[in-house]
Structure formats: C-alpha cells, structure tokens
Amino acid sequence: xxxxxQMEGPVTLSEEAFLTINCTYTATGYPSLxxxxxxxxxxxxxxxxxxxxxxxxxxxxxxxxxRKETTSFHLEKGSVQVSDSAVYFCALSDPGYSTLTxxxxxxxxxxx
Amino acid sequence: DVKxxxxxxxxxxxxxxxxxxxxxxxxxxxxxxxxRQDPGLGLRLIYFSYDVKMKEKGDIPEGYSVSRxxxxxxxxxxxxxxxxxxxxxxxASTSDRIRNQPQHFGDGTRLSIL
Numbered sequence: 001x002x003x004x005x006q007m008e009g010p011v012t013l014s015e016e017a018f019l020t021i022n023c024t025y026t027a028t029g030y031p032s033l034x035x036x037x038x039x040x041x042x043x044x045x046x047x048x049x050x051x052x053x054x055x056x057x058x059x060x061x062x063x064x065x066x067r068k069e070t071t072s073f074h075l076e077k078g079s080v081q082v083s084d085s086a087v088y089f090c091a092l093s094d095p096g097y098s099t100l101t102x103x104x105x106x107x108x109x110x111x112x
Numbered sequence: 113d114v115k116x117x118x119x120x121x122x123x124x125x126x127x128x129x130x131x132x133x134x135x136x137x138x139x140x141x142x143x144x145x146x147x148r149q150d151p152g153l154g155l156r157l158i159y160f161s162y163d164v165k166m167k168e169k170g171d172i173p174e175g176y177s178v179s180r181x182x183x184x185x186x187x188x189x190x191x192x193x194x195x196x197x198x199x200x201x202x203x204a205s206t207s208d209r210i211r212n213q214p215q216h217f218g219d220g221t222r223l224s225i226l
Contacts, residue, residue, distance in 0.1 A: 034214060043116070043202055043217035044155075089154065098143045098162075098206050099170075100215060104154035 002027045006090045006103035013110050019077040021106045023064075023090035026071065031092040033057075033066055033073040034100070038087045047075075047088070085110045115139070118203050118218040126226055131190040133221050135203030142207060144186035145215065146170075146178065149200040161186055193225045 006023045013019060025031065032051045036044040048057030053068035062077045073090060090103040119134035137144065143162055147155040147170075157170030159178040167178050175197060179187045186205075190197055200222050204215040 036214075036217075041219075043219045044204075044215075045217070046214040049214060098213075098215070099145070099157060099160060100155075102155040104152060 002031070002092060002094065002101040004090050004092055004101055004103035006088075006106050008104075009087075009107040011106060011108050013080055013108070015082055015110055015112050016079045017110075019075070019080045019084075019108070021075040021088055021090075021108070023073045023075065023103060024071055025073065025090075025092050027092055027094065027101075029094060030068075031094055033064070034091045034093070035062070035064055035073070035075050036089040036091060036102075038089065038105070040086070044089060080108070080110045082110050082112055084108060116203055116205055116216050116218040118201075118221050120221050121219065122222050122224075124224045124226060125190075125193050127193060127195060129190075129193050131193045131223070131225075133188040133190075133201055133203075133223070135186045135188070135205075135218060136184050137186075137205040137216070138184065139205065139207070139216070140183065141205035141216075142183070143205060144180065145204040145206075146176075146186065146188045147202045147204065148172070149202055149220070155202065158188065195225050197223070198225045199223060 003026045034049045035047040037047045048059045050057040050066035056065045087105045089105045091100045115138045145160040146158045161180045177189045203218045206215045
C-alpha cells in the first residue's frame, strides 16, 4: 500500500534560516503529492502540490519538487519567519482517487 | 473560498455516550472525509463518502459510523464512546469533478471522553 515518511521533529530554527523538511513516499503508479500546513488551533491548509514528475510546487516562499527517481518531495524555504511555526504534513493521492495518505507531520519552531 | 464548518471546537463526553460530530461544506463537493489526528500518528482516515447515502471505510473505522443524508453534511457517530477515542477530529471535502484537487479542512473538533 501507499505510505509517506517525513522527518521527525521538532525542527528548531532561527528566523531567516534555511528550511528543509524531508519527505519520501511509496506508491504504485504516479501519485499526486501535497504539502499541508497546520497552524496552532486550526485545521490543515494546502501549502503546495505537484501532480507529475519534475513538477515544482511553490507558495508563500516554500517550494517542493516531485522527484520520481528518488520518490521524494522535500519542502524548502530560503528564509523562515516566526509566523512559519506550524506542523507540516506531506501527503499523496493515487491518480483518479481523492483519498490522501499522510505522513506523521513535522513540527517547525522558528525563534526570533 | 471553500468553507468546511465543524459544529464544535471542543467537546467533552462520558464513556458509553453516543456522540455526534457534524460537518458542513458550502461548495457542493461530492467527496467528504473524517480523520482523527493523534500526536506521533499523523492523520488517519476513519470514513469517507463519495455521494449522498454512500460511505466507505477508511483505515480505522472500528467504533465509528457515519451518515450522509444531504450532500453538504457528513456526520461522524461514536456509537458508544470510549476513552481511546479522545482525539482531534478533522473533516475535509473535495470536488470529484476535477482531478488532483486538494482537500479542504475544517478547524477540527477536540473531543475528550471521560
């Protein structure tokens, strides 16, 4: 079956540091890949997505590239802000299906 | 903007009670989902629905049931609540008409079973 593995947190960074959160997946076929973010006390929001190999999703300074050869979708940001402190979830969906398989989430804490 | 509304942010119930969690979406989405979120386990799918009166079991359906009498509303039911069902519950919806659309989430219901 499908699975998503992401690095354990918390990831603790100072403001303006570079961020990488690793995500690898196991799936049959060619899934779509997503990053969701959950701010304290809220539900999940879509951060970015990619639907085919070599696609790059980007939003709010965050980027992730769909790497089929390494089955990875790592999240990066060049300069984090305190307001980026949240839990980040990597997820995949099989083509033609709307159900998602989530990773366990990575908490990011950014200090001033 | 899509709005997914969960009826309660916080709920406290007692062991053995029948508990209803309600979710409403305003975008005419075909698909609706219920997850529970627990520390260290991420989100796990309980049930989902592709259409009115239709339901499918997710990864952890035991102890739960669902109801979808109208397209916009998807209810999660704990038939006889137990302490191990204390968790954060998240509802989501998505359109089936366009492929690879993201799921839209409500703010969650934090349920405590005493």
